[in-house]
Amino acid sequence: MSKKKAKALLSIIIALIVVLCVMTFAKFEIPGIKNGVYNYNSILGALELDADLEESAAYTLKLKDDISSEDEEVEVESILKVLESRIIGLGYDNYAISTLKNSTTDNYDIRIELPNKQSTASDITAIIAYGEMEVTDADGNVILTGNGAIKNVKVESYEAYDQMNNKVLAYACIVEFTEEAFEEIKAVLPTTVNIKVGETSLFSQELNVEDFLQRTISISNYGTDKSAAERAALQLKTGGIPYEYEIEKGEVISPLMGENAGLISLLILAGLVLIAIILFAVKYKGFALSSLISVLAFMLIELIILVLIPALKISFASILGFIVATIFVLSGLFTQAQKTLAEFDSGKTFKAALKSAYKKGGLLFVDVSVILAILSLAVFFIANGAIRSFAITFGVGTVVALFVVAVFSKWIIKLFYHSVSKKEAFFKLNREDAE
Amino acid sequence: MKKLNFIKISKIILSLLLVIVVAGAVLAGVLGFNKGVELSNGYELTVKVDVNFGDNKEKIETETEKVLKENGVKYDLKKIADEGSIIIYQFKEEVTEENTKAFEDLAVKVEDAVNVILVSTTVDATTAVSEREGFFGTSTIWWAILAVGVTVVLAFIYLLIRYNIFYSLVACILAVFEVILLTSLVGLVRIPLAPIFSVVALTAVILSFINTIVLLNGAKEKLRLNKTKSPEEVANELLNGSLPKNGVIAIVLVVASIVLMIIGGTFTSLAFELLALAVVDFMVNQFAFAPIFLPFERKRNKDNLLRAKKKELKDKE
Numbered sequence: 036m037s038k039k040k041a042k043a044l045l046s047i048i049i050a051l052i053v054v055l056c057v058m059t060f061a062k063f064e065i066p067g068i069k070n071g072v073y074n075y076n077s078i079l080g081a082l083e084l085d086a087d088l089e090e091s092a093a094y095t096l097k098l099k100d101d102i103s104s105e106d107e108e109v110e111v112e113s114i115l116k117v118l119e120s121r122i123i124g125l126g127y128d129n130y131a132i133s134t135l136k137n138s139t140t141d142n143y144d145i146r147i148e149l150p151n152k153q154s155t156a157s158d159i160t161a162i163i164a165y166g167e168m169e170v171t172d173a174d175g176n177v178i179l180t181g182n183g184a185i186k187n188v189k190v191e192s193y194e195a196y197d198q199m200n201n202k203v204l205a206y207a208c209i210v211e212f213t214e215e216a217f218e219e220i221k222a223v224l225p226t227t228v229n230i231k232v233g234e235t236s237l238f239s240q241e242l243n244v245e246d247f248l249q250r251t252i253s254i255s256n257y258g259t260d261k262s263a264a265e266r267a268a269l270q271l272k273t274g275g276i277p278y279e280y281e282i283e284k285g286e287v288i289s290p291l292m293g294e295n296a297g298l299i300s301l302l303i304l305a306g307l308v309l310i311a312i313i314l315f316a317v318k319y320k321g322f323a324l325s326s327l328i329s330v331l332a333f334m335l336i337e338l339i340i341l342v343l344i345p346a347l348k349i350s351f352a353s354i355l356g357f358i359v360a361t362i363f364v365l366s367g368l369f370t371q372a373q374k375t376l377a378e379f380d381s382g383k384t385f386k387a388a389l390k391s392a393y394k395k396g397g398l399l400f401v402d403v404s405v406i407l408a409i410l411s412l413a414v415f416f417i418a419n420g421a422i423r424s425f426a427i428t429f430g431v432g433t434v435v436a437l438f439v440v441a442v443f444s445k446w447i448i449k450l451f452y453h454s455v456s457k458k459e460a461f462f463k464l465n466r467e468d469a470e
Numbered sequence: 471m472k473k474l475n476f477i478k479i480s481k482i483i484l485s486l487l488l489v490i491v492v493a494g495a496v497l498a499g500v501l502g503f504n505k506g507v508e509l510s511n512g513y514e515l516t517v518k519v520d521v522n523f524g525d526n527k528e529k530i531e532t533e534t535e536k537v538l539k540e541n542g543v544k545y546d547l548k549k550i551a552d553e554g555s556i557i558i559y560q561f562k563e564e565v566t567e568e569n570t571k572a573f574e575d576l577a578v579k580v581e582d583a584v585n586v587i588l589v590s591t592t593v594d595a596t597t598a599v600s601e602r603e604g605f606f607g608t609s610t611i612w613w614a615i616l617a618v619g620v621t622v623v624l625a626f627i628y629l630l631i632r633y634n635i636f637y638s639l640v641a642c643i644l645a646v647f648e649v650i651l652l653t654s655l656v657g658l659v660r661i662p663l664a665p666i667f668s669v670v671a672l673t674a675v676i677l678s679f680i681n682t683i684v685l686l687n688g689a690k691e692k693l694r695l696n697k698t699k700s701p702e703e704v705a706n707e708l709l710n711g712s713l714p715k716n717g718v719i720a721i722v723l724v725v726a727s728i729v730l731m732i733i734g735g736t737f738t739s740l741a742f743e744l745l746a747l748a749v750v751d752f753m754v755n756q757f758a759f760a761p762i763f764l765p766f767e768r769k770r771n772k773d774n775l776l777r778a779k780k781k782e783l784k785d786k787e
Contacts, residue, residue, distance in 0.1 A: 135598035289550040369715040399687045410621040417617040
């Protein structure tokens with residue numbers, strides 16, 4: 036490659052990175068648009084933030100009836116476990132629950148903090164739904180009670196037609212009863228079967244034995260409202276809470292991690308990358324400059340991918356995942372520089388040393404990436420809570436890092452090698468036979 | 471550059487690290503972990519006004535915090551709700567009758583003080599016993615441990631295919647050791663445990679795998695190419711090679727924790743946890759590798775020699 040061509044390519048890459056860096060933070064009005072005003076809101080602005088980085092909704096739940104005079108000790112932990120499982124079941128990763136014991140009445144208030152999204156207000160009613168599931172016949176006689184009668188509940192979609200006769204996707208709650216429970220229902224059929232949780236009626240229909248498909252029935256009165264079907268499934272699955280709570284007040288609460296926590300962490304990350312690169316430069320000189328370009332490229336690619344992932348919410352743990360992935364990239368670039376110099380020291384030319392180091396290092400980096408990808412997947416599918424957000428950004432980072440460290444950084448080093456005049460000094464090469 | 475002899479001191483340092491593990495486990499067993507305000511019981515003081523006062527938020531905060539200071543009470547966490555019409559102060563304090571009475575008195579004092587500066591609105595300061603211990607985030611930690619367990623098993627299988635059983639064991643032992651050492655150190659020096667600790671612990675596993683696989687790969691290559699070098703020499707060369715990289719990672723983590731300490735607030739626990747991670751990661755990567763790797767490498771060599779001898783005998787027969 037000629038020096039001129041290498042310089043031109045390097046300039047284009049650097050210019051592209053600079054433009055993307057500006058686009059990451061800049062907000063401006065797009066000029067030249069005739070109808071209306073269009074604003075560019077930065078790459079960071081396109082990321083949706085989770086409850087710990089943005090204002091969240093806090094609900095204080097108060098007991099409907101004063102139970103302080105009751106002899107029984109209130110098992111608040113079991114109530115909280117049900118609430119927690121419902122919150123997780125509705126797809127919330129970032130939440131906080133706290134109980135507040137009134138020092139005079141000994142009653143427990145519960146405060147739940149959730150991300151502020153469109154369905155939060157209706158979700159909270161499902162989360163605090165009171166009462167056990169009850170199956171009754173036409174005369175109101177109880178056939179079954181408690182969620183022990185249910186083996187499985189799931190939400191399934193089916194094709195339906197709306198009022199305009201358009202094909203739409205509708206949702207149903209598929210309830211599978213246990214064998215014993217089904218026998219008890221069968222004994223009273225045919226009759227009108229009513230299913231309710233607390234005061235909420237979920238199902239009421241005249242049923243015969245044939246209407247059951249292997250002990251399952253379909254509750255399909257949710258139309259296209261998937262969230263409503265999911266809320267009903269959740270209530271049936273988790274059982275009831277023994278006390279009735281009322282929402283005292285919904286409040287908008289400051290971010291759990293404090294104001295501007297996201298921006299502070301990103302600025303810290305930028306500072307840390309700079310420190311690492313300076314330290315890198317002390318030992319590896321020109322490799323540090325190519326690494327800076329590679330790290331910036333990594334950060335920008337990962338940010339753009341995160342923007343493209345639908346419904347992804349960035350939490351503080353996500354930012355930590357991003358930071359750890361950046362450390363992984365830096366560590367990989369260190370190793371590659373070290374390997375290249377070691378190969379060069381063994382008598383190879385710089386080009387041969389680079390080729391050999393990246394061949395060996397590439398395989399090594401695949402090994403590390405595979406293990407880290409396994410870790411990200413295991414955490415994503417097994418764990419719950421904020422740690423899942425960490426797994427998403429770190430997992431995406433692992434894949435991007437593999438490309439940046441094993442392929443992109445080699446191109447950049449090559450471009451620098453062809454662009455600079457004093458190659459030995461630039462790359463700290465001490466042998467005389469360097470090309 | 472002069473090479474350091476890591477092999478010579480690594481056994482002593484590993485012994486010290488094991489002492490930290492035992493001491494941390496004993497202390498955590500006896501006293502429990504020093505849980506942060508998000509994970510422990512305490513009190514909550516809520517200051518509410520009936521109108522949204524926006525600009526007056528700072529006045530309320532100043533007045534409330536003045537009362538807290540006068541009474542020698544320091545809050546651990548502050549939350550602002552409804553643009554400042556509700557301010558919640560959380561305190562990590564042992565729940566006793568005496569403390570409950572003291573916080574009730576404190577609420578009265580705060581209410582009186584804030585009423586003086588906001589005469590036209592109704593100010594309501596209340597206190598409650600806040601119970602967080604035992605449920606918040608507990609399931610999250612257990613699921614995270616299970617996920618790490620599954621990862622270690624799968625990583626073991628992958629490394630077994632790519633390398634050999636001994637290298638596979640070394641990588642998994644070091645990853646588990648690093649996370650145990652981190653938890654023990656946090657327990658020993660009483661670092662406040664925040665819910666984010668599960669993420670820090672996961673980072674320890676990640677950093678351990680990154681470093682160990684690079685070292686094992688290097689060992690495999692060097693031992694194959696240079697048969698005259700002993701495993702000790704190779705391990706020492708590799709550890710000298712990884713020193714700048716591990717040093718930079720440690721420096722970066724220390725700087726990050728210092729910055730977070732300066733910012734304070736909700737970042738304080740994370741800052742101390744990151745500092746512990748910086749120390750643990752550097753110590754495990756530089757000093758625990760050799761004492762765990764060398765016995766396995768010797769055993770691998772012995773097995774290889776035995777296998778070669780058996781093959782030779784078989785060929786002769």
